[in-house]
Amino acid sequence: MTIGQRKLGRTGLNVSEVSLGTMAFGRWIDQKESADVLDAALEAGITLIDTADVYGSGMDKGNPLETGESETILGHLLGERRHRIVLATKVHGRVGLGPNDAGQSRYHIFRAVENSLKRLQTDYIDLYQVHRFDEQTPLEETLRALEDLVRQGKVRYIGCSNYAAWQIAKAHGISGQLQLERFESVQPEYSLIARGIEQDLLPFAVSEGVGVIVYSPLGRGLLTGKYSFGAQPPAGSRGAAGEQRLHTLLEKERNFRIVEQLKPIAERRSWTLAQLALNWVLSREGITSAILGASKSHHITETLSAIGEKLSPDELRDIDAITNGVQPELVVK
Ligand SMILES: NC(=O)c1ccc[n+]([C@@H]2O[C@H](COP(=O)([O-])OP(=O)(O)OC[C@H]3O[C@@H](n4cnc5c(N)ncnc54)[C@H](OP(=O)(O)O)[C@@H]3O)[C@@H](O)[C@H]2O)c1
Numbered sequence: 001m002t003i004g005q006r007k008l009g010r011t012g013l014n015v016s017e018v019s020l021g022t023m024a025f026g027r028w029i030d031q032k033e034s035a036d037v038l039d040a041a042l043e044a045g046i047t048l049i050d051t052a053d054v055y056g057s058g059m060d061k062g063n064p065l066e067t068g069e070s071e072t073i074l075g076h077l078l079g080e081r082r083h084r085i086v087l088a089t090k091v092h093g094r095v096g097l098g099p100n101d102a103g104q105s106r107y108h109i110f111r112a113v114e115n116s117l118k119r120l121q122t123d124y125i126d127l128y129q130v131h132r133f134d135e136q137t138p139l140e141e142t143l144r145a146l147e148d149l150v151r152q153g154k155v156r157y158i159g160c161s162n163y164a165a166w167q168i169a170k171a172h173g174i175s176g177q178l179q180l181e182r183f184e185s186v187q188p189e190y191s192l193i194a195r196g197i198e199q200d201l202l203p204f205a206v207s208e209g210v211g212v213i214v215y216s217p218l219g220r221g222l223l224t225g226k227y228s229f230g231a232q233p234p235a236g237s238r239g240a241a242g243e244q245r246l247h248t249l250l251e252k253e254r255n256f257r258i259v260e261q262l263k264p265i266a267e268r269r270s271w272t273l274a275q276l277a278l279n280w281v282l283s284r285e286g287i288t289s290a291i292l293g294a295s296k297s298h299h300i301t302e303t304l305s306a307i308g309e310k311l312s313p314d315e316l317r318d319i320d321a322i323t324n325g326v327q328p329e330l331v332v333k
Pocket of ligand 1: 020024131162217218222226236238292295298300
């Protein structure tokens with residue numbers, strides 16, 4: 001098992017093709033469990049770690065005052081290892097009750113970055129991402145604020161998440177015109193049950209040299225086969241913990257039909273479904289890194305143990321037929 005390194009879009013930055021997502025830290029797992037997951041990921045060769053200022057126990061309760069635990073735990077656990085990884089975090093979500101405690105105004109970004117740096121116990125963030133598009137703030141204001149953070153040495157690269165292709169194109173236009181830093185990466189959802197980015201965003205990113213760091217490659221756990229349609233989620237899972245966006249996936253019978261049809265493809269290779277789901281994502285043109293989530297260290301070691309093994313053209317064709325990809329020709333690195 002060797003985790004490769006890929007360039008982040010057109011930049012010179014190397015990031016691991018699999019990254020660790022830490023949305024579970026402080027939300028579903030405590031500091032000890034988080035330490036086990038982090039150690040397993042770093043030992044396996046993962047060098048890109050993703051978090052966000054909003055990740056924490058308040059997410060399932062809709063409480064903006066309980067945010068930031070993921071960054072706090074990560075800051076506590078990383079120690080010297082911080083300097084050997086690429087650390088990515090995000091700004092935008094609501095982190096307080098005040099009128100400027102969310103979004104992408106200069107006011108909020110400047111305060112949010114200081115709070116993230118403090119929690120992460122570092123004086124720089126390698127990749128600072130805006131968490132989604134902010135319709136209420138001029139892009140120019142956001143980009144100028146981010147540019148200032150880069151000039152101040154607090155941020156190395158800037159990226160966006162959950163942006164449509166046209167929104168990045170608009171931002172790039174402003175960055176080019178005003179000679180500001182541009183979004184070098186985008187973080188969308190992508191998996192065997194969520195292939196929407198193939199229509200527009202992925203071809204755009206390939207064409208423009210934008211790094212694509214995808215989240216939920218295992219469909220939030222659905223693509224591990226642990227859930228059954230209409231049944232109670234297994235104890236200890238995120239489904240049982242009530243994650244809203246996972247429940248939306250669990251309500252769609254289509255997703256379970258896909259899982260059932262993928263099982264024989266995984267079984268023929270003696271792979272788990274999770275290994276198939278991850279290797280498929282990594283085989284797609286334009287993908288820089290897949291952000292794995294985990295609540296146990298063995299999740300990481302198990303899912304990564306088949307990494308580097310390539311799917312055959314026949315398997316890719318079968319998978320396209322099962323999952324209804326919109327661009328079956330966009331395959332294989
Ligand atoms: N930008 C955004 O808007 C956004 C949104 C979502 C996520 N993200 C980022 O992407 C990261 C990953 O997202 P995700 O956690 O949804 O990704 P995921 O990899 O699709 O799902 C991870 C979940 O799958 C289950 N799992 C993983 N490996 C397993 C294995 N070998 N066996 C059994 N179950 C396994 C675990 O569920 P259980 O915990 O239930 O066991 C784990 O929490 C997040 O941490 C975050 O950094 C970003």
